[in-house]
Amino acid sequence: MPNTRPQQITILGATGSIGVSTLDVIARHPERFSVFALTAFRQADKLLEQCLLHRPRFAVLGDEIAALRLRDGLAAAGLSTEVLVGSKALADVAAAPEVDAVMAAIVGAAGLEPTLAAARAGKKVLLANKEALVLSGQLFMDAVATSGACLLPIDSEHNAVFQSLPADYRRNPAASGVRRVLLTASGGPFRATPVEQLEAVTPDQACAHPNWVMGRKISVDSATMMNKGLEVIEAHWLFGVPAEQIEVVVHPQSVIHSMVDYVDGSVIAQLGNPDMRTPIAHALAWPERIDSGVRALDLIEIARLTFERPDFDRFPCLALAFQALRQGGVAPAALNAANEEAVDCFLSGRLGYRRIGDVIAATLERIGAMAVDSLEAVLAADARARSIAQDEIRKRSQN
Ligand code: NAD
Ligand code: MG
Incomplete structure (x- = not known):
């Protein structure tokens, strides 16, 4: 159990498949993680449900109509989560000084600006949004190097490669x-x-x-x-x-x-x-390990691993x-x-x-x-x- 305060997390794309899995892992470790901001494009109802459970400081949506709906729901529940709208708000909750780690899980190029904002602000960036990196390549890696951000891959393949490389690989x-x-x-x-x-x-x-x-x-x-x-x-x-x-x-x-x-x-x-x-829990807790809720691998049950070109x-x-x-x-x-x-x-x-x-x-x-x-x-x-x-x-x- 960590003896410091819980890490403040922003989840970009909280209502998606990766966002939901991230909240599942976070909910297992309330002493380690606390949710600072959750964002979604238009799914106000799903975001409301998540806000009721995780009580973030901020929630961000893509348009005013969805935001109104979320504000109504939050008010009815007596929650003080502040609702923001638009791409500048996404970058703001990714780069806010209170934030320790950002899960970048918006799908597609729409995730580039807030993910880059998190990198420029020197956050721990948990990168699921591969399109952002494909799009910006050198620019993104330069931002990480300049700010000293800690970039950890969520994509299962890259998380596996990260785990299979020596710790000092980047230095030498x-x-x-x-x-x-x-x-x-x-x-x-x-x-x-x-x-x-x-x-x-x-x-x-x-x-x-x-x-x-x-x-x-x-x-x-x-x-x-x-x-x-x-x-x-x-x-x-x-x-x-x-x-x-x-x-x-x-x-x-x-x-x-x-x-x-x-x-x-x-x-x-x-x-x-x-x-x-598994990769989400690995990156959230890195360099420590925590329970992810994933069941143990049963190799006997799997029996065969095959490979093709x-x-x-x-x-x-x-x-x-x-x-x-x-x-x-x-x-x-x-x-x-x-x-x-x-x-x-x-x-x-x-x-x-x-x-x-x-x-x-x-x-x-x-x-x-x-x-x-x-x-x-x-x-x-x-x-x-x-x-x-x-x-x-x-x-x-x-x-
Ligand atoms: P998803 O479609 O389930 O969720 C996408 C999230 O982004 C939602 O919360 C949605 O509201 C938000 N969003 C969509 N368009 C947006 C926009 N224009 N502006 C702001 N927010 C927007 O996607 P997913 O499967 O969770 O994937 C998310 C990212 O993670 C993708 O880049 C994907 O390649 C990557 N990834 C996903 C998996 C996986 O298992 N799902 C695995 C590896 C990598
Ligand atoms: Mg993958």
Whole structure:
């Protein structure tokens, strides 16, 4: 039991899959953690429920209508949580002086500004929002280095790699003898579906992940393996590993969460049941360990762990992500933006599943050279890529 005051936590994206799992872990350790702020886009009712349980100082919503609803609910319950609205408020509750740690769990590029604000303010940043890092890359890592923020990965693969690397890896990467980072991938719901049937898959089929329960955007990314592609880029920035030293291994059971292969032939892996509360608890308590509520791994019950090479024809998005990482510059930001637009249109029935990769490939071809060395430049690149992607989507639109 810690002898200091509880850590004050802000959860960006509290009502999502990662946000809910984070609150589950926090609720198990009231002596360690206290909630400073919770944020959501429009889910006022769910945020109200969370406020009643966790009593944060602030709650932030994306628009005034949702905020009014939340204020009414809080007043009826006699709670003093202050309700704020909009993107500046998100950055404020991420960077507030009282805050010790920020869970960055907004989905997509919308999470960039508050996550960067937390990094610039030198917080302990628990990073689930991989899109923010893919989008801003060097800019984000520079902000972490300058402020002395403590950046801890929540993505299960990167949390596994972090646990499998030596503690002083960042200070002396050459001496650590890392040969390869091996990111495992489940292969998603279409790992074995005949390729010709992929033309007709629906959003609900794409969101039915065999091992993980997640938000809809990341579920589609898992089906296309763009999720793994974004994770390759995320690993590059988090651990400073070049594209050539990052490999993807398909491992359908999702028990090994990733591995590090060393020059002496050792391979160190982190295993566990597929439940995000493990990496969340690991990062919240780091360098200590706490109970996460996840049941112990039963290897006898699992019995078999299998591995396959990824099929780049079936999963063109994975190849596009490697291409964008090698290309560098604006390419990863353009990849991410085009993917967000294409997935959104797929989920709303405007774009066929197989066209997602086509839209991203065309956007990468057309984006040209753009600076990504400031927040403004990154946002401009993101906006330009989205407009190209929308143009490409119109050419392929289903209705
Ligand atoms: P989700 O869709 O379940 O939740 C997203 C959260 O962000 C919600 O609280 C929503 O209200 C908020 N949000 C959405 N759009 C917003 C906007 N424009 N402005 C402000 N807030 C907004 O998503 P999730 O599955 O929890 O994923 C969150 C992030 O974590 C993603 O970046 C995802 O890639 C990453 N991640 C998720 C998992 C997982 O198991 N779910 C695993 C690894 C990484
Ligand atoms: Mg992951």
